[in-house]
Amino acid sequence: MADFIRLAGRFADQKGMGAYVVGGFVRDLFLGVANYDIDLVVEGDAIAFAEGFCEKFSLHAVTHKRFGTATISGMEGFKADIASARKETYEKPAVLPAVSFGLIQDDLFRRDFTINAMAIAINASCFGRLMDFYGGQDDLKKGFIRALHPLSFIDDPTRILRAVRFEQRFDFKIERQTLSWIKEAVRRSMLHLVQKHRLRDELLLIFNEKMPLKPLKRLYALCGFSYISEGLRFQRHWPHYFQQASKRIAWYREHFANRRHIEPYAIYFSLFFYPLPLKDIKKAMLDFAFHKGASSRLVSLKENIHTIRNGLSKKNAMPSTVWRLLEPLSYEVVLLAEILSRHKEVSRHIEDFLFIYNGQRLHLKGEDLAGLGVEPGPHFKKILDKLLMAKIDGIVRDKEEELRLAQKLMQK
Ligand code: CTP
Numbered sequence: 001m002a003d004f005i006r007l008a009g010r011f012a013d014q015k016g017m018g019a020y021v022v023g024g025f026v027r028d029l030f031l032g033v034a035n036y037d038i039d040l041v042v043e044g045d046a047i048a049f050a051e052g053f054c055e056k057f058s059l060h061a062v063t064h065k066r067f068g069t070a071t072i073s074g075m076e077g078f079k080a081d082i083a084s085a086r087k088e089t090y091e092k093p094a095v096l097p098a099v100s101f102g103l104i105q106d107d108l109f110r111r112d113f114t115i116n117a118m119a120i121a122i123n124a125s126c127f128g129r130l131m132d133f134y135g136g137q138d139d140l141k142k143g144f145i146r147a148l149h150p151l152s153f154i155d156d157p158t159r160i161l162r163a164v165r166f167e168q169r170f171d172f173k174i175e176r177q178t179l180s181w182i183k184e185a186v187r188r189s190m191l192h193l194v195q196k197h198r199l200r201d202e203l204l205l206i207f208n209e210k211m212p213l214k215p216l217k218r219l220y221a222l223c224g225f226s227y228i229s230e231g232l233r234f235q236r237h238w239p240h241y242f243q244q245a246s247k248r249i250a251w252y253r254e255h256f257a258n259r260r261h262i263e264p265y266a267i268y269f270s271l272f273f274y275p276l277p278l279k280d281i282k283k284a285m286l287d288f289a290f291h292k293g294a295s296s297r298l299v300s301l302k303e304n305i306h307t308i309r310n311g312l313s314k315k316n317a318m319p320s321t322v323w324r325l326l327e328p329l330s331y332e333v334v335l336l337a338e339i340l341s342r343h344k345e346v347s348r349h350i351e352d353f354l355f356i357y358n359g360q361r362l363h364l365k366g367e368d369l370a371g372l373g374v375e376p377g378p379h380f381k382k383i384l385d386k387l388l389m390a391k392i393d394g395i396v397r398d399k400e401e402e403l404r405l406a407q408k409l410m411q412k
Pocket of ligand 1: 022023024025039110111112113116117156158159162205
């Protein structure tokens with residue numbers, strides 16, 4: 001990473017551009033927190049810089065022409081986002097600003113908080129020089145989230161979510177004056193004016209935090225959730241559910257490291273929207289255009305939870321019944337069903353499903369069935385399915401018994 005940064009600095013020298021690492025990368029450097037996303041700002045055309053740099057060093061750049069930014073990948077273990085230093089003018093509250101090329105000072109001034117508004121020069125002549133015009137280092141030491149100017153949250157109300165997210169992540173405090181600016185923006189219902197997809201992106205960042213309930217709780221106290229869905233309230237049971245979720249995610253990763261990858265954010269996301277009626281959930285999913293994977297898991301949870309709970313709360317539920325109920329669901333939904341059910345038998349059946357039933361495979365292969373004279377088609381699939389259920393229920397244990405049952409089923 002250090003080599004990459006030096007090379008980028010030297011390349012900027014050749015192009016006659018000022019170049020800096022900025023934002024979260026600099027903040028985390030001072031906090032001693034690992035960050036594998038380098039944010040670079042160049043005083044000039046970022047896309048031309050990225051393309052030239054990648055050509056020279058055989059790396060790969062994806063350019064976002066509309067935003068004038070590029071992402072460089074191909075390095076081991078990290079990536080770099082490059083942007084042109086920009087000046088922003090907010091013409092209307094809560095609407096994205098007009099942008100023009102600027103200097104690093106302009107670029108830092110348009111940022112959200114002092115701790116995110118620092119840059120470190122990487123040109124060879126001034127490598128390592130800190131640019132901290134707004135007291136970012138001091139606020140890092142004091143543990144303050146401080147906005148740069150009074151209109152910060154009017155211009156960009158999504159910063160309310162960001163302030164809360166950083167405050168809770170680092171155990172900082174939103175500085176007093178900044179808090180009053182936030183309250184003013186809330187009083188003016190600014191969050192209701194922001195484009196939904198921008199709110200969505202910030203919400204998803206909250207669900208991606210290690211402990212998402214902390215920022216959610218703080219956010220609710222500051223501004224409620226009505227800009228997300230009218231009827232959404234902080235739930236008394238959330239602390240329990242979110243805590244269970246984080247335990248279950250760790251448990252799953254410990255025991256099933258080589259199985260399907262699960263997305264913790266999708267679990268927290270579902271817990272958050274779950275209290276709403278299905279029609280409000282569907283509306284929120286559409287309004288915010290939430291990622292299809294996450295929203296379909298949530299809808300499937302809402303639609304199936306009663307059947308799962310009824311089926312699995314019975315002590316003597318057959319393993320094949322458990323399998324049939326859970327197998328079509330994603331693992332996130334399986335874990336959510338367990339968390340939300342708060343029922344000993346449901347937990348036991350779900351653990352058995354994950355540890356035992358779901359790993360079961362028949363000894364018999366398709367060609368063995370074909371060898372017995374079963375024609376390929378729906379009948380063929382039905383027999384394989386019945387054999388697997390018999391295996392899961394412990395009725396057949398080895399290939400011999402599977403063959404015998406297959407023959408019986410064929411005769412029926
Ligand atoms: N930024 C901003 N206003 C926003 C979004 C972003 O000023 N509404 C600026 C901040 O300077 C921020 C940088 O853009 O540091 C990069 O944003 P992002 O990648 O969202 O955040 P990080 O600070 O990198 O934080 P994280 O550790 O969560 O990735």
